[in-house]
Amino acid sequence: xxxxxxxxxxxxxxxxxxxxxxxxxxxxxWCIADEQTPDDELQAALDxxxxxxGADCSQMQQxxxxxxxxxTIRDHASFAFNSYYxxxxxxxxxxxxxxAAMITELDPSHGSCRYEYNP
Numbered sequence: 001x002x003x004x005x006x007x008x009x010x011x012x013x014x015x016x017x018x019x020x021x022x023x024x025x026x027x028x029x030w031c032i033a034d035e036q037t038p039d040d041e042l043q044a045a046l047d048x049x050x051x052x053x054g055a056d057c058s059q060m061q062q063x064x065x066x067x068x069x070x071x072t073i074r075d076h077a078s079f080a081f082n083s084y085y086x087x088x089x090x091x092x093x094x095x096x097x098x099x100a101a102m103i104t105e106l107d108p109s110h111g112s113c114r115y116e117y118n119p
Contacts, residue, residue, distance in 0.1 A: 027105075030115050031085035031095035032078040034102045039073045045097040046077040055083035059113070067113035077101075078108060079115065086116045 033042055050057035060067035060079045067079050081101045085093060095101045109115045 028107070028117055028119075029103050029105055030108055030117065031081045031101050032104050032108050033074045033081060034100055035074070037100040041098070041100050042073045042077040045100040046073065046080050049077075049080040049084045049097070053080075053084045054087065055080045056087070057083065066111070069111075069113075079113070082108070082115050086118045089118070 049055040050061075057076075057080050059065045060076050062068060067075075069075075077100070081095065081097055085095045085101075087093070089095075095103050107115060107117070
């Protein structure tokens, strides 16, 4: 192998080693309601997610559950969207909900309400 090729390979290796690698924590993603989506669209997507969509909405459907508060359509939709997304993302499910949802890399969990994350 020529000296020139060895230098190119070594330079490529040095460059590859200096590019920061994404840590596991940086690649975590949750699906939440888009702030700009009107409540009626969120409600329709929430209803679908908790019924036909198969999301586990039990933690937000009753007052004594950890994700009931804040009791808003947007917060409940975020929890349901994420439940659906985490369950089905590896089976072709998306975080779209007719444009009502978006991906975030900030964990939306709060207080005793833990948003599921499945790598």
